[in-house]
Amino acid sequence: MTGAFRDSAGGAPRASGPDRNLLASLSRMGALMKQLIRGGVLAALAVSFLVPHAAFAASPANPEDFIKKLMGRTPGKGKTPACFNRVYDDAHLATHPQQNVRTMTLLVLIDSENPDSYDLRVGVNFRNRKHYFETEGDCVKPHPEDEAGGAVTAHCAVACDGGGIDVALKDNGSVLLTIPNGARMWRPGAEDNDTVHGAFGPDDKLFRVDRAALSECMPLAADKAEKALLARGQ
Secondary structure: OOOEEOOOOOOOOEEOHHHHHHHHHHHHHHHHHHHHHHHOHHHHHHHHHHOOHHHOOOOOOOHHHHHHHHHOOOOOOOEEEEEEEEEOOHHHHHHOOOOOEEEEEEEEEEEOOOOOEEEEEEEEEEOOOOOEEEEEEEEEOOEEOOOOOOOEEEEEEEOOOOEEEEEEEEEOOEEEEEOOOOEOEEOOOOHHHHOEOOOOOOOOOEEEEEEOOHHHHHHHOOOHHHHHHHHHOO
């Protein structure tokens, strides 16, 4: 009999060689299965196979909902502003020595006459520079990212190949700014706008800015009409 033999007492055939090893492995697997069942692991695995993957993925936000949440309301006729800012204290900067940004202010302006794009302006104080700097980008209408479950992100381009800025929602009161390769900055009011490149440090890539009163964005207003709009708080 291949793979089995009778013991010296003439009992039932016993497994030998590879068969004995196989039976031992099956026994161990059976014990492991029992432990998994008791721990609920198999149940969780079964659900993951039976329920479509999309049920677990965060659904991409609707672009129109993105705008409402970004602006804090439905944009009205004319220009609708939203303001965000962030001040990094000394304790934060001490733990991020490669971050140059000390303060950041973000003004978003949507004009009903040009609903497919909007204006993004950023004001920055760098800890290694004396003056206040600004940059501005034109943002295309936001859209869901190509990957499944991706969040809606607005892509903004600074003029003259000055870099790119992405805007995504963090929650109802905050947004995330991504500046992966820095951005061209200028000092408002200075001769030739005092254009600066390379002001952002290695740790100046991702920023969370929080919703603020519109008056906080007054320095980013382009003219008296915008200043009046921000002063009214609407």
